[in-house]
Amino acid sequence: MQMTKSDKQEIIFRFALTLLVLLALNFLLPRMMPGDPFSTTSSDVQGEEVVVMTQEQREYYTHYYGLDLPQHEQFVVYLSNLAHGDLGQSIYYKMPVTRVILLHLPWTILIVLCATALSLLIGVTLGMISARNRKKGSDRIMMAFLISFAEIPSFLLGIIILLIFGVYLHMFPLAGAVTPFAHYNSVFDQAGDIAYHAALPILTLSLAQLTGVYLLTRNSLISVSTKDYIRTARAKGLGEHIVWTRHALKNALLPVVTRTGFMIGILMGGAVLVENVFSYPGIGSTLNSAVVGRDYPLIQGILLVVAVAILVCNLLVDRVYRHLDPRVGE
């Protein structure tokens, strides 16, 4: 598969086109929503403190946020602000959207990256065990179980995990990312507390992605294990373990690398729901509260960050893949 220059241009063109569609959608959608950001200006989520605005105040704020301009002018303003890294002012949190996102994004990145690492680790290990015992009972049982397991969507899995480990066994906290009002004696204490709170969301997300990695590793290993160089390695007298890890696994992991990029994308999407299950203060919970509060700029910002992250991941994977496999590319 030769990667020509026009292929490269094609990929970048597709990336740009998708980005543009996304920006347009991102701009238009919140504006078509029913209601406006000033219909419920309350200071807390429960909506117990509803401030009703007078007509003058409403007009003042509509003008202040530029919502009275024609749509196309708003779009131009939106794009030029975006180019300056300005995502606007969150109406609900009353601070710049970039800051709201920066406050919550690290939590999402934390659980997504940990979940990716964990599912890769477990998936590749299980895949190798399965491939080495191919056609034996343990392989069949493992495969049947994991395939069925993959059909459970991540947030339902999250509720089950929350019920088992949080509610029934009291092993993990039910919500949040840190213990409220906690004082830490050391950095390790703090890290421990964060890990303790992140454990269940990470477990949920990684279990949801496990099967994909497992199947890919297993199938890829099985097809690699019939190659000539594996026979050569065995003929050289290498031990079975080294043949499988050094020779087979190294070559079988290429498709897994591609998968990782897509996985991060899927996990970002899945995190939106899973965070809501565990009330984890990441970007997914924020998106939900922004939708409830009709906080246009915040919704736009979050959608943009999530979408661009997913697109860039896919683009990067393409690069990494070509770097790893010299047969692809110039």
Added chain:
Amino acid sequence: MRIVSFLEDTAGSAKKIFSKFSIEGKIGVCGIALIVAIAILAPLISGYSPAKITGGSLEAPSSTHLLGTDELGMDIWSQICYGARMSLFIGLAVALIAGIGGGALGILAGCLGGTVDQLLMRSVDILLALPSFPLLIVISAFMGPSIFNVILILVFFSWAKPARIIRSQTLSIKTNTYITAAKNFGATPFYLLRRHILPEVLPVLFVSIISITSYAIIAETGLAFLGLGDPTSKSWGMMLHYATGFKSIYFTPFWQWWLIPPLVALIFLLLCLAFIGRDLEQVLDPRLRQAGGA
């Protein structure tokens, strides 16, 4: 007469396909049949209306309320029965519209080629590259929560996959020499479509319709769970939404009969669909059959 023989044919081939299913596939078919029966017979077997207050608040399961009641005193078993209607209806409606529509577009793109094909595949590429779930949340928030809107949005996001699969199938069928031969014998495009392309494409389309059904059910549940479902409907996802939204549900025993039933019902439904989908794929796709499912 033709309709009768057609029905007999369909029943016959369905029986043949069923006999080739694995045990899991058979469990899947029976499970779906059970859920469909519950959905259809809901008024008979539920005993209560799902939206009427028929008991005390949060009663534990008993002989009067099989699975207890929710916070407003509505019967949970009857909510499960009527919820099955919602999940199945949304799943099937989305899958049929998106599957048949996407399939038709795919065949069209494959047969016509040229600009139509380019344009269609470009949109498919973009649609598949967009992060669907965050967008789903935002779009359904803006369209307002109603069953119709949820179906519309889900169709918009799920027609691309079958379109792409069917297009590539159509293209590969078109290269066969028997198509050229048929053309030389004066076959019209419509004849080719009916006689050669459709029979080859339909099994694949059927498998993707089943996978869209589960996708739609999952997506509807996810949206409802976030509170973006139809508030007047009692779908299983809405039940999850109300139960998890109830303050301190995890500190009380209420989750045992309020949260577990919709959870179990959903997972059961999704597993059944997955079993059927996997077996159908193996029975209908000749290439997989040759590989022996290895």
